[in-house]
Amino acid sequence: MKQLTLGFIGLGLIGGSIAKALKAACPEISIIAYDINGSTLALAMEEGIADRISSSIDASFSACDYIFLCAPVSKNDENLKVLKQFLTPSCTLTDVGSVKGDIHRHIEEAGLSGQFIGGHPMAGSERFGYINSKAILLENAYYILTPPPCVSEKRVEDFRQLVTAMGAIPLVLNDEQHDYVTAAVSHLPHIIASSLVNLVKDSDSKDGIMKMIAAGGFKDITRIASSSPDMWQQICLTNTGNIASLLEDYVEALIRIKEQLYKKDAQFLYRFFDEARIYRDSFIETSSGPIKKSYSLTIDIADEAGALASIATMLALNNISIKNIGIVHNRELEEGALRIEFYEEAAIQTAREILKSRGYVIYEKK
Ligand SMILES: NC(=O)c1ccc[n+]([C@@H]2O[C@H](COP(=O)([O-])OP(=O)(O)OC[C@H]3O[C@@H](n4cnc5c(N)ncnc54)[C@H](O)[C@@H]3O)[C@@H](O)[C@H]2O)c1
Numbered sequence: 114m115k116q117l118t119l120g121f122i123g124l125g126l127i128g129g130s131i132a133k134a135l136k137a138a139c140p141e142i143s144i145i146a147y148d149i150n151g152s153t154l155a156l157a158m159e160e161g162i163a164d165r166i167s168s169s170i171d172a173s174f175s176a177c178d179y180i181f182l183c184a185p186v187s188k189n190d191e192n193l194k195v196l197k198q199f200l201t202p203s204c205t206l207t208d209v210g211s212v213k214g215d216i217h218r219h220i221e222e223a224g225l226s227g228q229f230i231g232g233h234p235m236a237g238s239e240r241f242g243y244i245n246s247k248a249i250l251l252e253n254a255y256y257i258l259t260p261p262p263c264v265s266e267k268r269v270e271d272f273r274q275l276v277t278a279m280g281a282i283p284l285v286l287n288d289e290q291h292d293y294v295t296a297a298v299s300h301l302p303h304i305i306a307s308s309l310v311n312l313v314k315d316s317d318s319k320d321g322i323m324k325m326i327a328a329g330g331f332k333d334i335t336r337i338a339s340s341s342p343d344m345w346q347q348i349c350l351t352n353t354g355n356i357a358s359l360l361e362d363y364v365e366a367l368i369r370i371k372e373q374l375y376k377k378d379a380q381f382l383y384r385f386f387d388e389a390r391i392y393r394d395s396f397i398e399t400s401s402g403p404i405k406k407s408y409s410l411t412i413d414i415a416d417e418a419g420a421l422a423s424i425a426t427m428l429a430l431n432n433i434s435i436k437n438i439g440i441v442h443n444r445e446l447e448e449g450a451l452r453i454e455f456y457e458e459a460a461i462q463t464a465r466e467i468l469k470s471r472g473y474v475i476y477e478k479k
Pocket residue numbers: 122123124125126127128147148149150153183184185186188192209210211212233234235236237238239240241242243344
């Protein structure tokens with residue numbers, strides 16, 4: 114890949130992950146970054162991810178072959194107004210927003226459709242900020258591209274190659290298709306997760322027994338309820354029509370289930386769970402899709418001060434990044450159990466060896 118210059122306006126979870134993935138794949142790439150958070154920029158420089166940082170959107174962005182708009186969606190519009198004067202015609206402008214209709218409208222109003230390709234990596238996390246960004250976040254994730262019809266095929270093809278270099282899988286859709294499908298598989302699920310958490314919060318007893326015993330099922334389906342409320346507020350305010358329409362279908366489906374539940378309709382209930390099981394299982398078979406394998410193990414730890422810290426330190430000293438770590442309360446073991454999740458296969462393998470050599474008993478799901 115020719116020596117490209119990339120600009121990032123906003124270098125948080127997604128901007129940071131893209132920058133890290135591209136820098137790892139093509140170290141010759143040069144990156145200019147602007148973010149309102151000065152410490153983010155300083156860290157990106159220190160880590161060698163940014164080659165230049167800017168305290169504003171200025172003429173340094175004129176050198177860019179690609180500019181990624183990765184600030185929160187409401188800020189992208191303001192940034193675009195300032196950036197426009199520094200854009201050269203050859204530069205491809207892209208964004209990473211979770212909703213595409215709005216940005217496409219703003220780009221058209223700005224007369225920039227010919228050099229814009231909407232982008233949306235279907236990968237993320239409930240965490241945010243540069244500090245949580247990881248090159249691996251994009252690996253094998255679908256990365257949706259929404260080029261306006263007037264964009265040249267060459268520009269789309271070049272951008273596809275850049276997305277492939279990140280380790281992601283490019284998929285071209287139009288902005289309307291994008292907003293409908295993501296409403297179904299991303300936006301509505303976030304509303305469902307948060308409403309379920311709120312239901313449990315409102316139904317729990319004073320001593321929080323529901324919260325205490327909530328196990329894998331509840332935690333699996335509600336992880337995303339920990340996501341940024343700012344981001345999800347923006348998504349709901351910009352993809353309102355699609356989300357509301359799917360929400361209506363979903364409410365109707367829930368009402369049907371409630372009716373059959375009262376009727377104790379055994380056949381309906383079996384079919385309901387069975388159809389969902391078959392369809393859900395078919396997702397896992399698409400192994401290169403965005404559903405990532407989870408690399409986690411559970412170990413026994415003594416119930417004593419510092420036990421968790423010493424394991425975290427031991428792994429950090431061996432350059433192993435931990436994705437998640439926490440005490441597991443819902444298992445039969447007598448002592449405490451610690452579940453550790455890693456980002457990749459190589460990390461779990463090394464961790465397994467280190468922990469075994471220190472005498473830890475390891476449990477892993479087959
Ligand atoms: N989080 C996810 O799971 C996910 C996944 C795919 C796409 N997205 C989309 O990516 C976009 C960014 O989300 P994120 O998760 O990276 O958020 P983030 O909060 O991690 O990052 C946003 C970054 O923008 C910076 N910023 C804020 N205001 C700014 C401004 N006016 N100018 C320049 N920088 C500014 C922040 O300091 C931060 O570093 C959102 O539009 C979101 O829809 C998020």
